[in-house]
Amino acid sequence: MTWTFSRRDVLKASSALALTFPAARVLAAAPAPTAITPALIEAARKEGKVVYYTSIDLPLAEKIAKSFEAKYPGIAVRVERTGAERVFQRIGQEYGSRIYAVDVVNSSDAAHFIAWKRDGILAPDVPEDVAKLYPAEHKDPDGQFASFRVGMSVIGYNTNLVKAEDAPKSFADLLDPKWSGKMVKAHPGYSGNVMSATFQVTRDLGWEYLEKLAKQKIMQVQSSTDPPKKLALGERAVMVDGNEYNALQIKEAGQPIEIVYPSEGTPMAVGPNAIFKNAPNPNAARLLNSYMFTPECQQLVIDAGALRSVHPGAKEKPGRKPFKDIKVMKDDAAGVEKMAEQIKGRYSKIFGV
Amino acid sequence: MTIAVSDPPARMTHGFDYTKLVLYGIALVLCVLIVLPMSWLIYYAFVDKNGAFTFGNFVTLVNDPTLLDPLITTFTLAFSTSLICCIVAAPMGWLVARTDMPLRRTVRLLVTASFVTPPFLGAIAWELLAAPNSGLLNKIYRVVTGAAADEHLLNIYSFSGLIFVIACYTFPYVFVLVANALDRTPGELEDASSILGGSTWVTARRVTIPLVLPAILAGALVAFLQAMTLFGSPAILALPAGFHTMTTKIWSLFQYPPKPELAAAASLPLLILTVLLLRAEHMILGRRSYAVLGGKNSDPRLIRLGWMRWAALALCFIVLLNPVFLPYAALFNATFSKVASQFITFSNFTFHNIHFVLFELSATKLALYNTFVLGIATATIGTVVAVVISYLTTREAVSGHRALGFLATAPVAIPGIVLGVGLFLSYTRPPFVLYGTLWILLLAFLTLAMPAAYQQMQSALKAIHPELEDASRILGATRLKALRQITAPLLRTSVIATWCFVFVGTIRELSAAVMLFTSETKVISVLIFDLNESGDLAAISVLGLIMLVVTSGIVALANRLRLGGGSVRLRDN
Numbered sequence: 001m002t003w004t005f006s007r008r009d010v011l012k013a014s015s016a017l018a019l020t021f022p023a024a025r026v027l028a029a030a031p032a033p034t035a036i037t038p039a040l041i042e043a044a045r046k047e048g049k050v051v052y053y054t055s056i057d058l059p060l061a062e063k064i065a066k067s068f069e070a071k072y073p074g075i076a077v078r079v080e081r082t083g084a085e086r087v088f089q090r091i092g093q094e095y096g097s098r099i100y101a102v103d104v105v106n107s108s109d110a111a112h113f114i115a116w117k118r119d120g121i122l123a124p125d126v127p128e129d130v131a132k133l134y135p136a137e138h139k140d141p142d143g144q145f146a147s148f149r150v151g152m153s154v155i156g157y158n159t160n161l162v163k164a165e166d167a168p169k170s171f172a173d174l175l176d177p178k179w180s181g182k183m184v185k186a187h188p189g190y191s192g193n194v195m196s197a198t199f200q201v202t203r204d205l206g207w208e209y210l211e212k213l214a215k216q217k218i219m220q221v222q223s224s225t226d227p228p229k230k231l232a233l234g235e236r237a238v239m240v241d242g243n244e245y246n247a248l249q250i251k252e253a254g255q256p257i258e259i260v261y262p263s264e265g266t267p268m269a270v271g272p273n274a275i276f277k278n279a280p281n282p283n284a285a286r287l288l289n290s291y292m293f294t295p296e297c298q299q300l301v302i303d304a305g306a307l308r309s310v311h312p313g314a315k316e317k318p319g320r321k322p323f324k325d326i327k328v329m330k331d332d333a334a335g336v337e338k339m340a341e342q343i344k345g346r347y348s349k350i351f352g353v
Numbered sequence: 354m355t356i357a358v359s360d361p362p363a364r365m366t367h368g369f370d371y372t373k374l375v376l377y378g379i380a381l382v383l384c385v386l387i388v389l390p391m392s393w394l395i396y397y398a399f400v401d402k403n404g405a406f407t408f409g410n411f412v413t414l415v416n417d418p419t420l421l422d423p424l425i426t427t428f429t430l431a432f433s434t435s436l437i438c439c440i441v442a443a444p445m446g447w448l449v450a451r452t453d454m455p456l457r458r459t460v461r462l463l464v465t466a467s468f469v470t471p472p473f474l475g476a477i478a479w480e481l482l483a484a485p486n487s488g489l490l491n492k493i494y495r496v497v498t499g500a501a502a503d504e505h506l507l508n509i510y511s512f513s514g515l516i517f518v519i520a521c522y523t524f525p526y527v528f529v530l531v532a533n534a535l536d537r538t539p540g541e542l543e544d545a546s547s548i549l550g551g552s553t554w555v556t557a558r559r560v561t562i563p564l565v566l567p568a569i570l571a572g573a574l575v576a577f578l579q580a581m582t583l584f585g586s587p588a589i590l591a592l593p594a595g596f597h598t599m600t601t602k603i604w605s606l607f608q609y610p611p612k613p614e615l616a617a618a619a620s621l622p623l624l625i626l627t628v629l630l631l632r633a634e635h636m637i638l639g640r641r642s643y644a645v646l647g648g649k650n651s652d653p654r655l656i657r658l659g660w661m662r663w664a665a666l667a668l669c670f671i672v673l674l675n676p677v678f679l680p681y682a683a684l685f686n687a688t689f690s691k692v693a694s695q696f697i698t699f700s701n702f703t704f705h706n707i708h709f710v711l712f713e714l715s716a717t718k719l720a721l722y723n724t725f726v727l728g729i730a731t732a733t734i735g736t737v738v739a740v741v742i743s744y745l746t747t748r749e750a751v752s753g754h755r756a757l758g759f760l761a762t763a764p765v766a767i768p769g770i771v772l773g774v775g776l777f778l779s780y781t782r783p784p785f786v787l788y789g790t791l792w793i794l795l796l797a798f799l800t801l802a803m804p805a806a807y808q809q810m811q812s813a814l815k816a817i818h819p820e821l822e823d824a825s826r827i828l829g830a831t832r833l834k835a836l837r838q839i840t841a842p843l844l845r846t847s848v849i850a851t852w853c854f855v856f857v858g859t860i861r862e863l864s865a866a867v868m869l870f871t872s873e874t875k876v877i878s879v880l881i882f883d884l885n886e887s888g889d890l891a892a893i894s895v896l897g898l899i900m901l902v903v904t905s906g907i908v909a910l911a912n913r914l915r916l917g918g919g920s921v922r923l924r925d926n
Contacts, residue, residue, distance in 0.1 A: 051872065058887055062713045079715045080872040082883055089609040094871055097781040099789035101872050161486075161502060182503065187592075189608055190886070219510060219593050226888035233487035233694040233890075237503070255692070341610060348419060352595045 030143030031124045033131035034286050036294075041072060043283035049076045050284035053091065054106040055084035055192055056149070056271070057225040057246055060305040067300055068291050075284050083223045084109040084192025084271075085344075095121060100278035103285035104292075106148050108224070108271040109192025110333035111340060113145045116274065123277040127290035129311065134293075138270070138310045148273035148292055149301055150308040152244040152328065153197035155260040156228060161237040170263040171205060174213060174240060181217040184227045184236035187353070189344045191224040197241050197267030198343050199336045200329040204264065207346065213240065214350045231257045241267070248306035248320060261321070265329040371833075376745055376753060379738065383760040386800045389785075390775030391767070394624075397617035397778055410618035420619060423597040426512075427581055430598060433516045434523055434580035435573045442524040443569050445669055446531030451561065453655045454665045460673070461532070467676030468525040469904050471861035471878065472518075473585025474897045477885055478680030479518050480589065481687055481894075483507035487694035489683060510594040519586050521676040523579045527572030534568035535561070540654055553656055567637050574634040578627055582768030584864035585878075589885055599623055600770045604867065613778060620771040628766045681901065687894035706891040714892065719873075720880040721899075724860050727791060727876065731798040732856040736848055738799075739806035744836070747814040748822075758807070765804040772797055773868030789871045797865040802855045809854065813847035814840075853911035857904050 034040070044050070054061050058081045065077035082090065084107040094101055107113070116122050117140065124143040138147035155174070157167050161182075168174050174183065188195040202210060219236055221227060227242030232255040239247075244266075247259050273292060275285040291297055298311040308323045316322050336343075401407045414420050445464075449457045467475075482490050485505040494506040508514055542564070546556040587598040597605065599619065606616040658665055687693040691701040710717055739761070746758040764772070776797050780787035787793040817840060825835040863878040870879045877896060884893045 053872065058714070058884075058889060058892075059709070062715060065715060066713065077715065078719070078872075081716075081887065083886065085609060089607070089611070090872070092609055093607075093611065094789065097786065097788045099871055101789070189605070218595070220595050221593055221886075221888065223887040226886070229888035229890075230487075233484070233692065235484050235487035235694070237486075344608070353592050353597055 030126050030131070030139075030141060033126045033128045034290050035128050036287065036290050040283060040287055040290075044072065044281070044287040045074045047281040047284045048074060049078065050281045050288045051078050051080065051101055051103045052106070052288065053080045053087050053102045053104070055082065055087050055108045055223075056106060056305075057081075057243065057249075060245075060249075060301075060307075063304055064292065064297065064300065067297065068288055071291065071296075072287065075287070077288065083190040084112070085188070085190050085195060087192075088112045088115075091116075100276070100280055102276055103279040103281050104273060104275050104288050106271055106273045106292075107192050108149075108151055108269045109195050109336065109340075110147075110270045110272055110331070111195075111337035112192070113140070113272050113274055114333060114337045117142070117144050121277055122274045123279065123282070123285075125275050125286050125289055127293040129290075129293040129295070129313075133312050134310060140272075145272040145274040146293065147270045147310050149271040149305075150310060150323070151193055151269045151271055152261075152308070152326070153193050153224060153241040153267040153269065154244045154247060155262050156231055156239045156242060156247045156257055157260065158231045158234055158237050159256040159258050160234065164258070167258065167260060168238060168262075169260060171201065171209065172264070174238070175209075175216070177216075179216060179238055182237040183216060183240050184219040184221060184230045184238075184242075185213075185240040186224040186227055186242060187220060187222050187351075188347050190222040192271070193224040193243060193269040194241050195340060195343065196269035196331060196333075196336055197224075198347060199339055200265075200267045200331065202343070203332075203335070204329055207350075210347070210350055214352075218351065220351055220353050228257060245306040245308075252306070252319075261326050263327075265327050268328040268331045270331055270333065375741060376757065379742060379745075380753070380757055380760065382738075383757070383803075386796060386803075387760065387763055387767070390772060390779045390800075391624075393778040394617050394620060394771065394775040397614050398621050400614060402614065410614050413615060414618050419597075420602060420615070423599050423602040424622065426596055427599040430512070430516060430519070430587075431577045431581040434520045435577040437516065437520040438524040438527045438576040439569055439573050441520070441672055442527035442572065443531050443565075445672065446528045447535060447561075447565070448665050448669065449528075450532045450535035451557075451656055452658050452662065452665065454658060454662045454669070456666060460666075460669045463673045463677055464525045464528050465908060466905070467522060467673070468529070469857055469861075469908055470522060470676065470680070471585070471863070471897075471900065472522040472583060473589060473863050473878065473882065473885075474684075474861075474893075474900065475522050475676060475680050476518050476586040476589040477881070477890065477893055477897070478683045479509050479514075479521075481683040481693060481890060482679055483509040483514065484694070485510070489686070489694065489696065490679075492694075492696075510590060512591075512594065512596070515587060515590045515594070516580075517675075518590060519580050519583055520576075522586075523576045524672075524676075526575045526579060527569070530568045530572040530575070531565055534565045538564050543654065547654075557656065570637045571634050574630050574637070578630055582623060582627065582770065582864070584770050584867065585882065588882070600768070600864065603770055603774065607868065613774070616774050617778065620768075620774050623768050624766065624771050627768060631766050681898075684894040684897050684901075687891050688898055690891070693890040693894070706895050710892050710895040716875060716880055717896075720875045720877050723791060723794075723874055724877045727794055727798060728856045728860045730795055731802055731859045732852045734795075735799050735802045735806045735855045736810070736852045739803065739810040739851060740844070740848060742807055743811040743814045744840075747811055748819060758811075761807040762804045764800045767800070769797075769801060769862065769864030770868065772800060773865035776865070777868050788869070789873065791874050793869050794866060794874060794876070797869055798859045798862055801862065801865060802858055805858065806851050806855050809851045810844075810847060813844055813851075817843050850911045853907045857907050860900065860903070 052065065061079045061081050065079050068077055069075065087105065087107050091102055091105065122144040126143040130139050130146040134146055140146065155168055186194045188198040218240065221230065224241060224243045225246050227239035228246040228250050230236050231239050232250045244259065247257060251257050251259065273289055275289050279285040295311060295313040298309045298314040301307045302309050302314055303317055398410055399406055401409055448454045449460055482488050485491060485508040488507065488509065490507055491505040494500065495504065509518065543556050543560050546560045551559065582600065584600040584604065588601045591598055591601060603616050603619050606612045606619065686697055688706055689702055690697045691703045695701055742757055742761050746754045776793055777788065779785065780793050821839050822835045825839045826832065830838065861878060863882060866876050866879050867882060870876065877900060881893050881896050
């Protein structure tokens with residue numbers, strides 16, 4: 001067998017070297033920010049596609065993908081949407097078999113990024129907006145991930161089935177026998193948002209709370225995108241947890257659902273973005289990642305997606321409760337990372353699935 | 354004379370029997386297909402995380418209630434389903450085969466329609482119909498009776514709901530077995546009974562029913578197996594209801610952190626029980642041959658039901674409401690409605706869902722492509738292999754043909770999810786790293802399709818008497834030439850029919866696919882499953898109707914080609 005090198009291969013190799021050496025010298029610090037330059041766009045266009053694994057609600061993920069494709073024609077985005085915990089499992093399973101399919105990942109369980117970073121499979125990439133504008137607590141000091149979105153897990157109810165004055169105001173209210181058989185809840189073995197929420201609720205209210213809640217004949221679904229949809233269908237009157245952004249979208253579309261920010265505090269889940277070292281489309285990956293932190297995409301995430309953004313340039317949409325006015329439970333990705341397996345096991349025992 | 358005698362032996366010593374080579378080649382392929390994943394499965398069941406021998410996995414299995422409960426649930430589920438299937442399907446089979454009930458062909462066709470509906474799609478459709486609050490049927494119930502907003506007639510998210518939905522898509526197995534057995538039972542036996550003075554009902558009770566009893570028992574076993582190994586319906590309905598079955602538990606053991614050893618250990622009881630039940634089925638069905646003893650059969654006389662034939666027809670249609678009419682109506686409604694749980698009106702009619710699935714959902718194109726590539730490849734390769742194997746076994750062309758037949762039938766004992774686990778364990782490591790490619794799915798689908806394809810082709814070949822080939826060979830044709838000129842044309846319709854059935858069975862396979870897919874190798878069934886998890890019921894309905902259109906096209910084709918017999922056993926997921 002003879003090896004032939006094309007000029008492009010040589011170019012690739014030399015640019016890879018050029019990239020590796022400076023990075024090796026300043027290992028501890030974040031790399032230089034990635035700017036969206038014509039050269040990057042051109043390189044991304046040569047790759048022609050990018051694969052985006054995410055746990056974000058599918059229609060929203062496809063909207064983000066379409067907006068990217070409209071801005072950078074010739075680069076197709078393929079969205080792989082599943083629950084955050086399944087995204088984590090899938091990447092683990094694929095990487096375990098040396099299958100490198102994913103370019104950019106977004107997950108609603110920030111703990112996953114700690115694990116991936118520890119495994120050394122993420123590529124440092126700091127979009128320009130992140131470098132210049134993002135607060136320090138929302139970006140990894142080594143530049144391997146940054147908060148793409150902030151989500152909350154809220155209580156909600158169907159306004160046709162529950163009057164506003166009867167609606168629950170707190171987690172404690174959900175233990176009222178009148179809600180027995182009327183509630184829907186997502187699963188921490190599947191949803192990253194609910195994993196974070198379960199960690200925060202059991203930390204602040206104790207496991208006894210969930211044990212009591214489990215006696216209320218809960219309808220157990222998987223993704224945290226599902227409970228708001230079940231409320232809208234009228235399948236259940238109240239949701240214990242579920243994405244605030246889905247609930248807002250559905251409410252703003254005129255469906256009969258209302259959101260409750262529980263008085264004990266609203267569980268919060270940060271959803272970072274990262275790209276992988278072995279990304280099959282490295283340039284398109286960096287372009288997509290950079291694009292997703294631009295004010296343009298962040299505003300789309302807020303306006304169309306009803307998510308929260310930590311981009312200082314992004315504006316909250318009028319009519320929604322401003323993020324700063326919501327009492328949130330403290331998020332703690334490192335804590336979730338340590339407890340995740342235990343939480344899944346204990347939760348399964350209590351709820352039976 | 355002397356020349357004629359001495360000539361053939363000389364040719365025989367020169368000629369090399371290529372069929373032997375084919376035999377060994379295929380035997381090897383079948384061994385790899387079946388034996389490799391099963392060995393890894395057994396190996397994993399008996400080792401711990403570090404690869405040391407242990408019984409620990411089985412100890413955990415028996416002691417951990419989150420593993421033992423699903424086992425008990427699964428048996429109860431399978432037993433109840435099997436019972437219901439027999440009670441409903443056996444009388445229907447009799448009505449269609451032995452009475453003068455009108456529209457008998459239509460009823461058979463509609464049972465076929467429930468046969469080819471993927472059970473997971475049926476389960477999702479029943480979510481739309483009978484979810485306690487948003488289900489369309491419960492809404493109608495509340496409007497009609499004026500019941501309060503939180504009262505409901507049906508709750509599909511329950512153990513009984515799950516049994517019902519599984520029974521909906523399992524009863525065709527019993528129906529087909531019973532109807533076929535009756536079709537084949539000669540009329541003389543019943544005539545003899547009548548001549549000897551037995552009334553219609555005495556004849557039915559003392560002749561007909563004993564004759565089909567083996568078929569009913571076999572049907573009960575098949576239904577039991579189907580319900581036990583089904584994955585899609587429990588995953589969709591049992592999890593919201595708060596319980597696991599064995600298959601969903603095995604699947605959940607692959608959640609992070611994956612526990613392949615426990616999954617393998619949990620798979621073994623399913624595998625062993627399946628083997629045992631199939632042995633039992635074989636013993637029962639083996640006895641059935643006495644039913645077709647009498648040389649030339651006359652058509653059975655149809656029993657006159659009088660005015661009751663209309664009642665019988667109504668009964669059949671009421672049964673068929675559940676697997677066919679209602680679910681497809683619900684999917685149709687959800688496709689064109691803005692909210693899946695609302696009836697279509699002028700104000701909420703929409704094409705958005707179709708647009709979303711076809712133009713916005715970036716996974717659709719790839720999944721459709723993968724599904725069709727795999728469907729066509731599996732059907733083509735599977736049919737070719739099945740033809741070759743059944744030729745070798747029915748013509749007893751080579752020694753060792755019996756083993757070949759056994760190998761081709763063996764996968765019937767492997768539940769899809771167990772095969773998925775086995776294949777995952779086998780092909781994620783050297784020397785065969787196939788995970789992440791379409792090849793591993795092709796292997797899975799081929800293995801699962803082989804028994805049905807083989808049974809189908811074997812019965813077709815048995816129906817062609819070898820004397821036709823012999824004549825050709827006596828006239829000087831080689832074995833291959835005889836095959837090409839005589840056997841192949843006679844087999845054509847059966848080959849096409851087998852191809853269609855393998856294709857239909859493949860595009861709806863979920864249980865193995867859900868263990869083996871990656872983002873690059875997703876198929877429609879897995880896409881539907883994912884969409885169900887995020888609650889996108891409208892998108893599922895669109896994909897479901899696309900599947901329905903494709904499947905019914907293929908089945909219509911198979912029916913046009915006068916597919917004989919119902920021995921085809923589609924795999925359930």
